[in-house]
Amino acid sequence: MIHTYKFQDINVVLDVGSGAVHVCSDAAAALLRACEGQPQADARPPEDAFSAAEFASAREEIDALTRAGLLDAPETGEDVLLPEDRGAVIKALCLHVAHDCNMRCAYCFADAGGYAGARALLPLETGKRAIDFLLGRSGARRNLEIDFFGGEPLMNFEVVKALVQYGREREKDYGKNIRFTLTTNGLLLDDEKAAFINEHMDNVILSLDGRPEVNDRCRRTVTGEGTYAHVAEKLLRFAKAREAAGKLYYVRGTYTKYNKDFAGDVRHLADLGFRNISVEPAVSDKPEPWALAEGDLPELFAEYDRLADFMREREQAGQPISFFHFNVDLEQGPCAYKRVAGCGAGTEYVAVTPEGDIYPCHQFAGEPAYRIGNVLTAGGFENKWFDAFNKAHVFSKEACRGCWAKYYCSGGCHANALRMEGDLLRPHRLSCAIERKRLECAIGLVCARALTCP
Amino acid sequence: MQHIKTISKGTLKQTDGKGCGECQTSCQSACKTSCTIANQECEQTRIKRPR
Numbered sequence: 001m002i003h004t005y006k007f008q009d010i011n012v013v014l015d016v017g018s019g020a021v022h023v024c025s026d027a028a029a030a031l032l033r034a035c036e037g038q039p040q041a042d043a044r045p046p047e048d049a050f051s052a053a054e055f056a057s058a059r060e061e062i063d064a065l066t067r068a069g070l071l072d073a074p075e076t077g078e079d080v081l082l083p084e085d086r087g088a089v090i091k092a093l094c095l096h097v098a099h100d101c102n103m104r105c106a107y108c109f110a111d112a113g114g115y116a117g118a119r120a121l122l123p124l125e126t127g128k129r130a131i132d133f134l135l136g137r138s139g140a141r142r143n144l145e146i147d148f149f150g151g152e153p154l155m156n157f158e159v160v161k162a163l164v165q166y167g168r169e170r171e172k173d174y175g176k177n178i179r180f181t182l183t184t185n186g187l188l189l190d191d192e193k194a195a196f197i198n199e200h201m202d203n204v205i206l207s208l209d210g211r212p213e214v215n216d217r218c219r220r221t222v223t224g225e226g227t228y229a230h231v232a233e234k235l236l237r238f239a240k241a242r243e244a245a246g247k248l249y250y251v252r253g254t255y256t257k258y259n260k261d262f263a264g265d266v267r268h269l270a271d272l273g274f275r276n277i278s279v280e281p282a283v284s285d286k287p288e289p290w291a292l293a294e295g296d297l298p299e300l301f302a303e304y305d306r307l308a309d310f311m312r313e314r315e316q317a318g319q320p321i322s323f324f325h326f327n328v329d330l331e332q333g334p335c336a337y338k339r340v341a342g343c344g345a346g347t348e349y350v351a352v353t354p355e356g357d358i359y360p361c362h363q364f365a366g367e368p369a370y371r372i373g374n375v376l377t378a379g380g381f382e383n384k385w386f387d388a389f390n391k392a393h394v395f396s397k398e399a400c401r402g403c404w405a406k407y408y409c410s411g412g413c414h415a416n417a418l419r420m421e422g423d424l425l426r427p428h429r430l431s432c433a434i435e436r437k438r439l440e441c442a443i444g445l446v447c448a449r450a451l452t453c454p
Numbered sequence: 455m456q457h458i459k460t461i462s463k464g465t466l467k468q469t470d471g472k473g474c475g476e477c478q479t480s481c482q483s484a485c486k487t488s489c490t491i492a493n494q495e496c497e498q499t500r501i502k503r504p505r
Contacts, residue, residue: 015464
């Protein structure tokens with residue numbers, strides 16, 4: 001399978017089976033487009049667009065790359081890429097240290113931090129049992145992850161600090177390396193917390209939507225006040241401190257139907273001085289006024305193109321930024337297993353709530369049908385969903401099998417599939433369309449850079 | 455070549471059947487909603503890369 005598309009003025013060709021990426025002439029692109037979905041030998045080029053000699057020479061090159069296994073390469077089978085017996089180890093924990101929040105964001109999937117339940121902070125002892133649970137079930141995996149999540153984790157920061165200390169002590173007993181991360185809206189961030197976070201957190205996600213009016217339309221305090229003025233400067237100062245210390249952060253925004261011109265928000269964040277930026281689309285299974293829909297796709301696609309243009313402008317001006325979804329490493333990226341196995345939710349990644357309840361991931365927290373145990377109860381973990389999540393990989397999803405992007409998204413978000421499409425094996429169509437566009441831009445940017453600096 | 459320039463030969467065939475499981479869980483990186491794998495770093499590469 002191949003995927004041929006135009007990015008800026010470049011014809012990009014992705015060979016799905018090998019992962020090879022080429023750029024090509026218009027004549028070769030026309031030939032390759034004619035090939036998509038059928039054996040190359042049967043392809044008929046569009047008539048009259050190019051001379052017979054052009055097509056003949058393009059055909060020769062296509063045939064040579066095909067023989068070299070770099071075009072139309074056969075895809076490796078499920079039996080090779082997904083060995084059955086990988087064991088049910090858990091290596092990543094989303095630790096909900098606060099089911100409460102000091103913001104009331106319009107699009108919050110977590111019911112403004114409460115997750116449709118009682119507002120609560122994670123007790124220290126429950127957090128310790130969650131860490132024990134992770135360490136005890138991590139098998140032979142050495143590198144483990146704990147993300148302090150919420151709600152707003154800084155509302156329970158003393159527990160965060162104590163749990164980092166506890167994790168550091170206990171990881172030695174098990175011969176493990178825990179990587180801590182934290183996601184925060186920044187309202188309670190101060191110098192003391194920043195210093196601790198910078199010392200101990202491998203990555204930090206800072207929530208900010210972009211331009212002041214965009215941010216404040218959805219991200220408000222409990223009393224309904226806009227939050228931009230409260231957090232933007234603090235988050236930037238913090239981000240600069242991370243950069244100076246050589247540590248990773250992302251400022252992460254959500255874009256909605258209200259700001260389909262979200263490239264303007266990325267530009268705003270870049271102009272403020274943030275270098276690592278992510279913005280994500282807001283989707284919902286309910287008819288929310290902010291939720292994006294399939295009818296918005298043409299505008300969103302055009303906006304991602306504008307964002308890619310902006311990325312190139314910044315690069316050429318010597319001020320590059322990193323946009324999370326436009327990052328792709330074609331040479332040393334993830335292995336093939338990682339690309340097909342899915343996100344790990346419900347198998348190697350779980351979420352633990354302040355009550356100690358275990359869910360397949362943070363998106364399922366508070367949904368009784370998906371509660372799979374409790375860390376406070378001895379033997380209190382019975383993952384009845386393991387098989388369902390374990391088998392929800394790209395080979396078992398009909399929509400993925402024929403999709404050129406499947407080795408780059410690994411089948412999409414399980415929670416979105418269930419909520420939006422009603423089936424773990426049916427990836428959310430809108431999210432898929434956006435993901436394909438982002439990947440086209442990401443791979444296109446690699447090509448554009450390569451052509452500029454051969 | 456006159457018509458086609460190869461930018462990357464791809465790595466999918468080199469990694470068939472492997473997978474140490476030591477790399478970061480994608481949802482723990484920056485998204486928490488969308489699943490993007492291709493921007494994740496291989497742990498074996500991370501270990502070898504000078505810091």
